[in-house]
Amino acid sequence: MKTSPSWIDEFPARIAELDRVHLRRKRRVVVPEGGARLQVDGQSMLAxxxxxxxxxxxxxxLVEAACAGARAFGVGSGASPLVSGHSMANAALEEELARFTQLPRALYFYAGYATNIGIVPALVGEGDALFSDALNHACLIDGARLSRAHIHRYAHGDLAALEAALAQSPARRKLVISDAVFSMDGDIADIPALLALCERYDALLLLDDAHGFGVLGPQGRGSLAHFxxxxxxASRRVLYMATLGKAAGVAGAFVAGDDALVEWLLQKTRSYTFATAAPPLLASALCESLALIETEQWRRDHLSRLIARLREGLAIALQGTPWTLGESTTAIQALVIGPNDEALAVMEGLRERGLWVPxxxxxxxxxxxxxxRIALSAAHSxxxxxxxxxxxxxxxxxILKMSLENLDVHCL
Known part of the structure; x- marks a missing residue:
């Protein structure tokens, strides 16, 4: 009897299709070399x-604080925060995060992705309405899908479209979700305008400040402080989420806001309740990190100078090219190339020169x-x-000459 091919046999062809359209990703093995340098697959590079x-x-x-935390608490947490994983170090970090962000209460998670995919479904569900910026990060998008709420996706930064959708929605519970600093473009959301709309239409605002925390606002307190x-x-209508593996230099994430909202998330967020807590040694390192973020203003000042220098230089370097530089005042500078193969060619050309810009x-x-996506750091000179x-x-x-030659060949 002849059997039909299994769908499992299709994966090699599907992977080959990723290769054909230049969309297959490759992991690189890296070793830190200090500052902004990394050893990438054995090659020393400026990243x-x-x-x-x-x-x-x-x-x-931070290294010493992590080691001291490991000596005091061990390496693992052993259980969910609601069982026995909520260590003294993690509790102290939550208090410090609330103080640092100037918000009533904070809840510490083991990872940023797990935070958003968990808290969104804890806030809204079937019969509720959710409003999402088109360029939100994948974890917000996935959290929205998991919530089963009715999703309204509005064009990036289009507040008129957002208001129209809010006004037309019959839902009693409405949640607006947005990146504070958009991860692939580096632009900053108009948070005061978003909050004003939420006030007008009785909605809750969830902000993901993964790329603003530590960098924006006085003492690096983030996008809310920036505005x-x-x-x-502080408004009780705002839930403020940020990650701790970017500017803070460690790992994990947190959500902060009104005490009752944070208590509800503690009770109802599945990615908090059913996950092992973050190791206490990370909380120890993060408390030290917050102290450095708060007191070492020179890091943000230096970063601002680098951003200005890069943008001024690119304005000259890009003359006569179709490449464009996004409108960003943050550490994320998007140099839009266009075609996948052309972007990969630029990346490879930089790699040959000892520069790693994926x-x-x-x-x-x-x-x-x-x-x-050019990411600047205070570690750069x-x-x-x-x-x-x-x-x-x-x-x-x-690269542009090569692209034109390829185009001529395809047109023959």
């Missing part, structure tokens, strides 16, 4: 791809907007930025 925006990931004080919406001006392609970004600018200026005409 512009890390979210370690303040250069704290390898800081000796003077923390402390005495190409970002769909589905992470929209079709036709493959790009270099001005000379590092100048080296990247020189390499891009050399590569641009060569």
């Amino acid at each position: 512009f791809c890390s979210n370690d925006y303040l250069g704290l990931a390898g800081h000796p004080a 003077e919406l923390a402390g005495p001006n 190409a970002i392609r769909p589905p992470t970004v929209p079709e036709g907007t493959a790009r270099l 001005e000379a590092d930025v100048d080296r990247l600018l020189q390499a891009l200026a050399e590569l641009a005409p060569r």
Whole structure:
């Protein structure tokens, strides 16, 4: 008897299709070399791809704090926070995070992705309405899908469209979700306007400040503080989420806001209730990190100078090219190339020059907007930025010529 081929046999062909459209990803084995340098698959490189925006990931004080935490608490937490995993170190970190963000209460999670995919379904469900910016991070999108609420996806930053959707929604419970700093473009959401709409239409606002925490606002307190919406001006309509593996240099995430809202999330978030708590040694390192973020303003000042230097240099280097630089004042600078193969060619050209700037392609970004996501860090020097600018200026005409030649061949 003849049997039909199994669908499992299709995977090699499906992987080959990823290769054909230049969408197959490859992991690189990295070893930190200090500062902004990494050994990548055995090659020493200057990296512009890390979210370690303040250069704290390898800081000796954080390393020592983690070691002291391991000596005091061991390596693992052993259980869910609601069983026996809520250590003294984790409790102290939550208090420190609430103080730092100037919000009533904070809840510490083991990972950022797990935070958003858990708290969104804990807030809204079937029969409720959810409003999501089109360029939100995947964890917010997945959390929205898991919630089973009716999803309204509005064009990026289109507050008129958001207001129209809010006004038309008959749902009693409405949740607006948005990145505070958008991860692939680096632009900052209009948080005061988002909050005003939530006030007008009785909605709750969930902000993901993964890329603003530690960098924006006085003492790096984040996007809410940047817009003077923390402390005495904090609204009970805002839940503030941020990750701790980027500017803070360690790992994990937290959500902060009104005491009753945070208590509800503690009780109802499945990715909190049913997951092993983060190891206490990480909380020990994070308390040290918060102290450095708060007191070492020079890191943000230096980062601001690097951002300005890069943007000024790219404005010159990109003249005569179809490549565009996104409108961003943050550490994330998006150099939009367009075609996947062209972005990969620029990435490879930089790699040959000892620079690591990975190409970002769909589905992470929209079709036709493959790009270099240049991530700056306080660990970079001005000379590092100048080296990247020189390499891009050399590569641009060569890559564009190659693309035109390929186009001519395809048109024959």
